[in-house]
Amino acid sequence: MYKIKNTRLKLESRISIYTKYFIVPGIIFFVMAKLHFRPYIPNQTVLFPQRIDENIAADDPVRIVNAVVDNLNLDNFKKLYKETGRSAYHPKMMLKVIIYAYMNNIYSCRKIEKLLLRDIHYIWLAGHEHPDFITINRFRNRVKEEINNVFTQLVLVLADKGFISLDVEYIDGTKIESKANKYTFVWRKTVEKNRTRLLNKVRILLEQVDEAIVQENSVKDTSVELTPSMLSNIVDELKEVMEHQPVTQDKEQKKALREKKKQVRELEGYRDKLMEYDNHLEVLGERNSYSKTHIHAYERRRHEERADQARV
Incomplete structure (x- = not known):
């Protein structure tokens, strides 16, 4: 009786790691355990789509860019467009995307075009619009002075909110040694x-x-x-x-x-x-x-x- 009981305990200790089981007098039933993962369905549709900005922090600088440009008076931009022909991208959307790219030291129109497909901040600013790099570059050249003025105003707003410091100097491509030490x-x-x-x-x-x-x-x-x-x-x-x-x-x-x-x-x-x-x-x-x-x-x-x- 002792040998049978001891053998049963060893058997239980081995199989408990891998399986779920239950014992009826004289019979042992084994049920193999299953792996469980969180649901993953990339193409799943939902009845109520989420707002994309729900995944953007409330204090993210991209929201300040959005608010500042929304409050701008862009009446003088209208003279740059024709009443006939294909509908153009909204100038506010283009301004938001370009200025936010400038804030992140991104000046290449091709990079901005890629970010409009990959980065949630750019996708939100553009409202899921996808202007190509040629369109971005053409718009930037036409309103270069206006972009510089808006960018200057935005920098002052960000400095006032504490997001950036105007005391910091950015030097491109220059290595500067700091801290006096033996090296x-x-x-x-x-x-x-x-x-x-x-x-x-x-x-x-x-x-x-x-x-x-x-x-x-x-x-x-x-x-x-x-x-x-x-x-x-x-x-x-x-x-x-x-x-x-x-x-x-x-x-x-x-x-x-x-x-x-x-x-x-x-x-x-x-x-x-x-x-x-x-x-x-x-x-x-x-x-x-x-x-x-x-x-x-x-x-x-x-x-x-x-x-x-x-x-x-």
Whole structure:
């Protein structure tokens, strides 16, 4: 009896994970459990369609765009349209879509066209209308001044509501270092070493330049200190000589001309880099370091402290 009972308990512990079951004296009935998912019917129709703006937050900036444009007087827009022909898209709808795109740093008409099919905010603003990128671009060019005026008013409204700050500056494509730390410091020894190395490259390059082009032989003298202005004069002279060279069909001469143009570009790069090093030295003054994020800051930690931090 004990063996039968023990076997039954083991059996119940194994099958309870996978199945639902019930036991009648002498008989065990198994019912396989079913997986359950939430209903998913993409093409299901409903009797009362939902409003699309129900999924947009009440304090979303898109609602402010909608309200501001709705309150605008667009009577002067009517002169841009003809009474005959196909019905045009409503100018308020076009304004809302374009201005909201501008708010999100989107200026491409093709991207706006795609968002009108994908993004719920744009779909709501457009009222399910789908103007193509050509129509959007044509409207934008016709009312460019009006769009700028509306956009300016909208920015002021958003700033007043606290959605944006007018103290923030947006700089496109520019990387700016912030927070003065050991990685933002300019060190005198590093600048001087790199500057010396750069001057050596300049002299090697000048030695490769044609003797007839270089105005003064003194630039090759290591005792003469090269300056950015001297390199600018050399670059200008090289360009002037190359401009007055006769056009030729000889392959070797063409190759030589391409090489000289390459040398000029290298000299221009070296000149700019030398100017940068000279600016660093000017800012350093008598100091050994300064921060690029705050030129009056300088490194005060000792080498022992850096070594301790490195060991940690």
